[in-house]
Amino acid sequence: MKKGIAASKGYAIGKVFVQEHEEIVITDSKVTDVAGEQEKLKKALDNSREQLEKIKAKAAAEMGEEKAAVFEAHITLLDDPEFTGAMNLEIETNSVNAMKAVDSVTNTFVMIFDSMEDAYMRERAADIKDVSKRIISNLAGKGGDAFAITEENTIVVAHDLTPSDTAQLDRTKVIGFMTNIGGRTSHAAIMARTLEIPAVLGLGDITTSVKNGDLVILDGISGDVIINPSEDVIAEYKAKKEKFTAEQEELKKLIDVKTTTKSGKRIEVCGNIGKPEDVLGVIANGGDAVGLFRTEFLYMDRDSAPTEEEQYESYKFVLEKMEGRQVVIRTLDIGGDKTLPYLPLPEEMNPFLGYRAIRLCLDRKEIFKVQLRALLRASVYGKLCVMFPMISGLEEFMQAKEVVEECKTELKAEGKAFSEEIQWGIMVEIPAAAVYADELAKHVDFFSIGTNDLIQYTLAADRMSEKVSYLYNPMHPAVLRLIKMTIDGAHKHGKWVGMCGEMAGDEAAIPTLVEYGLDEFSMSATSILTAKKIILEQE
Ligand code: PEP
Ligand code: MG
Numbered sequence: 001m002k003k004g005i006a007a008s009k010g011y012a013i014g015k016v017f018v019q020e021h022e023e024i025v026i027t028d029s030k031v032t033d034v035a036g037e038q039e040k041l042k043k044a045l046d047n048s049r050e051q052l053e054k055i056k057a058k059a060a061a062e063m064g065e066e067k068a069a070v071f072e073a074h075i076t077l078l079d080d081p082e083f084t085g086a087m088n089l090e091i092e093t094n095s096v097n098a099m100k101a102v103d104s105v106t107n108t109f110v111m112i113f114d115s116m117e118d119a120y121m122r123e124r125a126a127d128i129k130d131v132s133k134r135i136i137s138n139l140a141g142k143g144g145d146a147f148a149i150t151e152e153n154t155i156v157v158a159h160d161l162t163p164s165d166t167a168q169l170d171r172t173k174v175i176g177f178m179t180n181i182g183g184r185t186s187h188a189a190i191m192a193r194t195l196e197i198p199a200v201l202g203l204g205d206i207t208t209s210v211k212n213g214d215l216v217i218l219d220g221i222s223g224d225v226i227i228n229p230s231e232d233v234i235a236e237y238k239a240k241k242e243k244f245t246a247e248q249e250e251l252k253k254l255i256d257v258k259t260t261t262k263s264g265k266r267i268e269v270c271g272n273i274g275k276p277e278d279v280l281g282v283i284a285n286g287g288d289a290v291g292l293f294r295t296e297f298l299y300m301d302r303d304s305a306p307t308e309e310e311q312y313e314s315y316k317f318v319l320e321k322m323e324g325r326q327v328v329i330r331t332l333d334i335g336g337d338k339t340l341p342y343l344p345l346p347e348e349m350n351p352f353l354g355y356r357a358i359r360l361c362l363d364r365k366e367i368f369k370v371q372l373r374a375l376l377r378a379s380v381y382g383k384l385c386v387m388f389p390m391i392s393g394l395e396e397f398m399q400a401k402e403v404v405e406e407c408k409t410e411l412k413a414e415g416k417a418f419s420e421e422i423q424w425g426i427m428v429e430i431p432a433a434a435v436y437a438d439e440l441a442k443h444v445d446f447f448s449i450g451t452n453d454l455i456q457y458t459l460a461a462d463r464m465s466e467k468v469s470y471l472y473n474p475m476h477p478a479v480l481r482l483i484k485m486t487i488d489g490a491h492k493h494g495k496w497v498g499m500c501g502e503m504a505g506d507e508a509a510i511p512t513l514v515e516y517g518l519d520e521f522s523m524s525a526t527s528i529l530t531a532k533k534i535i536l537e538q539e
Contacts, residue, residue, distance in 0.1 A: 002203055004178065006223035007189035009526075010198030010248075011241040012176030013234060014153035016214045018207055019165070024140045026103050030095045037091050041084075041098040044138035049078050051134065055168060062171065063195060066277040070127065077131045083109065099139050106132035117337050118300065130162035155216055159207055166191040176218040178206050178225060192220075193526050196248075200225055251529040254536075255286035261514060261538045268326075269532050270522040272500055276314045279321045281525035286532065289326035290318060291522020292448065292500035295371065296334050304342050305367065311374035319382030326383045328448060328498070328522070330427065331371055331400075333357045333389040337464060343367075352462070357390035362399050372407045376418035384422050387448055391426040391433050394440060429453035429501070434482035437489025447490050448522070451501030455479055474503040480512065487517050498522055505531055514538040 031037045056071035077083050083105065090101035106128060113125035156169060156177040166188055169177070174197065182188050182201035192199035198220030203209075210216060210227055217226040217237045221244075226233060260266050270291030271282030275298075282290055298306050298314055306314075319327050334340055335356020348354040361368035375386055388400050401424060411418055428434050429450030437447065451474060456463040458479050461471035473479070483499075490497040498520030503509050505523030507530060513521070514535055521531055 002206065002209065002225045002227070004200040004203035004206070004223045004225065005182070005189075006220050007182070007201045008192035008195075008197060008199040008220050009244075010176075010196070010220045011237055011244055012155055012198045012218040012220070013237055013241065014155045014175050014216070015151060016157050016210045016212060016216055017151070017154045018210065018212055019156060019158035019161075024099070024136055024142070026099045026136070027097065028100060029097055031091070031097050032095070034092055034095065037098050038088055040139060041087060041091065041101070041135075044098070044135050045078050045084060047138045048131070048134045049075055051138075052078070058168070063191075064280065066280045067191065069277060073127060074131045074134075077128065078135075083128075099136055102132055102135050102139070117339060126160075126162065133162065155218055157206055157210055161188040161191075166195075169195075169197070171195065171197070176200075176220070178203055178216075178218060180204055180207055251533060254529050254532045257286070257532060257536075258288070259532045259535045261535060263539055265514075267514065267518070267535050268498070268520040269528050269535065270326075270328075270498070270520060271525040271528060272522050273318070276317045278525070279318045282528070283321065285525045285528040287525060287528050289328070289520070289522075290322060291328050291498050291504075291520055293318060293327065293329040294333065295330060296332055296338055299332065299334065299340055300338070302342075305340075305370070308370045308374045308377075311371060312377050315375055315378035315384075316381045319378055319384060322382055324382055326385060328385040328387060328425075328500075329375060330387050330389055330448075331358070331375075332361055332367070335360055352456070358388045358396055358400060359390065361388075362396065362403070365403060368400075368403055369407055372404055373411060376404075376407055376411055376422070377416055379419035379422050380417050384419065385425060385446060386422060387425040387427055387446070389427045389450070390430060390453075391428075391440075392430045393432060393436065394443060397426055397440070397443060427453075427500075428486045429457070431458050431482055434486045437486040438492050439489075441490045441493040441495050444495065446495055447486055447497045448520075449483060449486055449497065449499040449501060449518075451479070451483075451499060451503035454482065454501065455503075458482060474506060474509055475512075480516075483513070483518075484516050491517060496520065507531075507534060510534045511538055 052071050052075050056068050059071060060068035086105045087101040090096055090105060091098060109128050110125045113128065152173050153175050154173050156174055158165065159180045160182055161177060161179055176198045177192065178200045179188060180203055189199065189201055198218055200218055200220060200223050203225060206225065215228055217229050217233065258266065259269050268288040270289040271285065271287035272292040273279055273282060273290055274294045279290060298311060315329060334343065335345060335354065336352045339345060345355060375384065378384065388397065391397055408418065423445035425444050425446035425448060426433065426440065427450040428437065428447045431454065433440060434454065452463055455472055455474055459471050459473070459476060461468045463472060487497045496519040499513065499518055500522040504521040505527035510531060511534065523531060
């Protein structure tokens with residue numbers, strides 16, 4: 001048995017198909033006909049574009065526009081002067097062959113992305129590698145893609161699966177996949193969850209541990225992979241699979257169900273989003289609202305901050321898609337593990353305790369105001385709640401509200417509309433805010449508990465550290481007390497409390513949180529239906 005990262009829930013029992021991992025040898029050979037080499041590159045880029053357009057159309061039809069967007073990003077890369085322009089320049093100035101030029105420009109870009117601390121950004125290096133692999137394959141005359149799967153019940157095994165590999169999998173034949181590398185936030189994982197195909201990633205050496213035709217069991221819940229299992233084990237997993245499929249079907253019935261406990265308390269089950277398009281996943285999974293929009297993602301993956309107009313369009317898109325259902329948008333939470341290339345931050349010994357989130361925004365008002373103006377302007381399109389991250393005391397909230405007032409005055413003078421119904425809240429993710437909740441609750445409209453940070457600060461256990469992860473325990477009695485204090489503090493003053501940290505979707509924690517009186521749970525879209533089911537079973 002092998003153990004990897006459980007990346008997409010479900011069970012698959014089938015025959016293995018190992019994706020050829022054919023290495024194309026890239027040489028250092030120089031060229032004399034520079035124009036001819038550039039022409040070859042152009043042809044390879046054109047072929048790549050054509051292939052990607054086809055894959056994009058297939059992905060849009062099978063997985064929806066949201067997931068097809070990644071291929072649009074790939075096509076954009078092909079036209080990006082910084083990327084493909086650099087390849088042409090490399091051929092011209094160093095007389096290298098086209099493949100070598102693609103390879104070295106790719107390596108430079110990948111190095112930049114790989115060195116970023118943010119996991120999401122690091123995963124984006126995979127997009128660049130994917131596009132580059134395609135261009136090189138076209139230069140080598142191998143065409144783009146190779147998945148000649150003819151057998152039903154196939155489990156695809158690959159070193160890594162790029163988004164275009166994943167989009168091309170024939171869903172009538174492929175029932176699961178496993179890879180050597182990749183984690184829960186990799187594209188392969190995200191795609192697998194969208195396609196609802198069970199997947200185990202990061203298995204290390206699975207491509208050499210199995211061969212074509214081997215029978216395997218893939219457990220996308222535990223991350224276990226069993227190679228050539230006995231009849232008994234197969235029977236055991238067949239039963240598990242049947243039970244799981246029945247449960248999933250049952251869960252779909254909850255999409256339109258408004259969640260209430262047995263005693264009749266209505267509880268909102270919402271989705272967290274990072275990009276505007278993610279709202280579609282929240283809707284498809286029956287989310288009541290958006291409980292957290294992490295707006296820093298709008299600021300990442302680019303070389304300058306998004307303008308007021310760009311942000312306004314993003315917020316308006318989400319509000320309109322939610323058709324009057326609540327959308328909680330968090331203002332910029334940068335710093336700590338999230339940095340921006342165009343916003344250099346001072347070196348600090350403890351960036352998680354340093355210049356970040358609301359602290360930075362109150363100091364750099366010119367950045368903060370762009371976002372607040374965009375939020376205010378978008379507010380006329382739906383039910384907007386705005387919250388500030390990393391609030392430690394009342395003063396910060398009051399200062400933030402003052403900046404909001406300044407923006408309102410400006411917008412009025414410019415004749416630009418905004419809603420007076422916006423709710424203003426705070427993230428409770430610093431223990432001080434939890435302890436002081438009953439006082440803060442007099443001034444805010446709502447709280448949202450950010451357990452990802454609250455736990456790390458309460459237990460002094462870095463959320464990124466493997467070494468102290470054994471201390472990072474959501475159910476630690478001290479953490480639970482802080483959560484209870486926050487809920488009680490809010491309710492004392494008639495305010496509602498949500499939770500948008502990972503704990504809100506933790507099946508083991510949900511009953512306790514319901515018992516404490518939490519009003520709103522917000523989690524990744526694919527956890528929503530399971531959470532609804534658990535909440536419906538509570539008193
Ligand atoms: C949290 O801290 O719980 C939270 C939701 O915010 P983030 O994970 O973005 O820090
Ligand atoms: Mg946080």
